[in-house]
Amino acid sequence: MDIHEVMRRLPHRYPFLLVDRVLECVAGKHIHALKNVTVNEPFFTGHFPHRPVFPGVIILESLAQAAGILAFVTAGVYPDEHRQLYFVGIDKARFRRPVEPGDQLILKATLERSLRGIWRFAAIAEVGGEEACSAEIMVAPGDTKKSG
Known part of the structure; x- marks a missing residue:
């Protein structure tokens, strides 16, 4: 999937669209996507000015967006004003190496189960074949119903 199809599959937009391309997506199984980490991303001015490091929570959000694409593809639907998925849980998060500008983050998510609308994924972010998170x-x- 190129960026245009990614934007059809996710409601996120700049500066919070964190998946640049999908390399492989097998419905009901797994997804491999990528995020090009560039120095002009808005959070690098403060994290950290003298040695920019991609924030861990943004790596996790990138993984969640990749998992969301897999969930939408598996369900055979596109997000719209009535269909949204939200990041609702994280367990066993581990950070193994820093991610820096110039890195290409490979986002991998494998569907472990879907039960009562809750999708659970095992996710790994890698740089150069080395696990980062x-x-x-x-x-x-x-x-998505309006209250009131």
Whole structure:
């Protein structure tokens, strides 16, 4: 999937669209996507000015977005004003190496189960074949009805 298809599969937009391309996506199984880490990303001015490091929470969000694409593809639907998935849980998050500008982050998520609308994934982010981060990620549909 190129960036245009990624944007059809996710509601996120700049500066919070964190998946640049999908390399492989097998519905109900796994996804491999990439995020090109560039020095002009807005958080690098403060994290950290003298040695920019891609924030761990943004790596986790990148993994959650990749997992969200896999969930939408598996369900055979596209996000819209009535269909959204939200990042609802994270377990066993581990950070193994820093991610810096110029790195290409490979985002891998494997569907472990889907039960009552809650999707659970095993996720790994790699740089150059080396694990940078791993976690169990959960996404679930949100209530998009307006209250009041």
